[in-house]
Amino acid sequence: MKIGLYFGSFNPIHIGHLVIANHIVEHSDLNQVWFVVTPHNPFKKKSTLLDDHQRLEMVYRATKDYTKLKPCDIEFSLPQPNYTVNTLAYLQEKYPDYEFSLIMGEDNLKSFHKWKNYDVILENHDIYVYPRVSDDNPDSYREKHQFDGHEKIHNIDAPKMELSSTFIRNAIKAGKNIKPMLPEHVWEYLDEMNFYK
Structure with missing residues (x-):
């Protein structure tokens, strides 16, 4: 079983994330894509980030109709700050029969050489790169x-x-209607919980 890991804060998850993940799983040799929700990053301002479990709930709601897309909270239980190389080692140990790959935007690939133990990651895992619009x-x-x-x-x-x-x-803060940009179940949850207002 080949699993692609798509890391992000997903704050919130939107249709762009789903389009990319679904495209990659349908047009590659991956069997599934797991959305790995990253816990609060010490370098990001806490004020704009929803609670870890609220973001996981949104990913769960966004992916429940897609059999090949799954939410993943593996990093919630790992020591912080955490590095991708550690997450990969932990997953490989937990699921020895699975083959894990990374999914990243081409902007991340440009700085990949700065990641901790990037050479170890590259030695043991494939990387699937999707195009990003460059500023x-x-x-x-x-x-x-x-x-x-x-x-x-x-x-x-x-x-x-x-x-x-x-x-x-x-846009939510400014009172705009962003409903078309979110999976329906995510929009309903955000609306119900009054997030980001």
């Missing part, structure tokens, strides 16, 4: 980087999504 040059696609042509790195031609969780939070 400096919206037309730039697949810019050259040091991992170009690496056998473990797979470029997936997923749709480019310009939607961001920050934009959605700001």
Whole structure:
């Protein structure tokens, strides 16, 4: 079983996340994509981040109609601050029969060499990369980087999504209707809980 791990704060999860994850699982050799909800990052301002379990609940609601997409709270029980290399080691130990890969945007790939033990990750795991719209040059696609042509790195031609969780939070705060940008069950939950207002 091949599992793609899509890490994020998902604050909130939106249709852009679902489009990318679903595209990757349907157009690659992965069997499932797990949305790994990251606990509060010490470097992010706490005020804008919902509680870990509320964000997990949104991911659960967003993915419940998709058999190949799953929520994952594995990092909630790991010591903080946590590193991806540790999460991968923990998952591999817990599910020895599964093969885990990373899913990341091409912007993250450019700084991947700064990750803790990135060489160990690359040695043991594949990486599936989706295109991101670059701020400096919206037309730039697949810019050259040091991992170009690496056998473990797979470029997936997923749709480019310009939607961001920050934009959605700001729009909610400003009283705008953002219903089309969220999976229906997530919108209902946000509305019911009055989040981000």
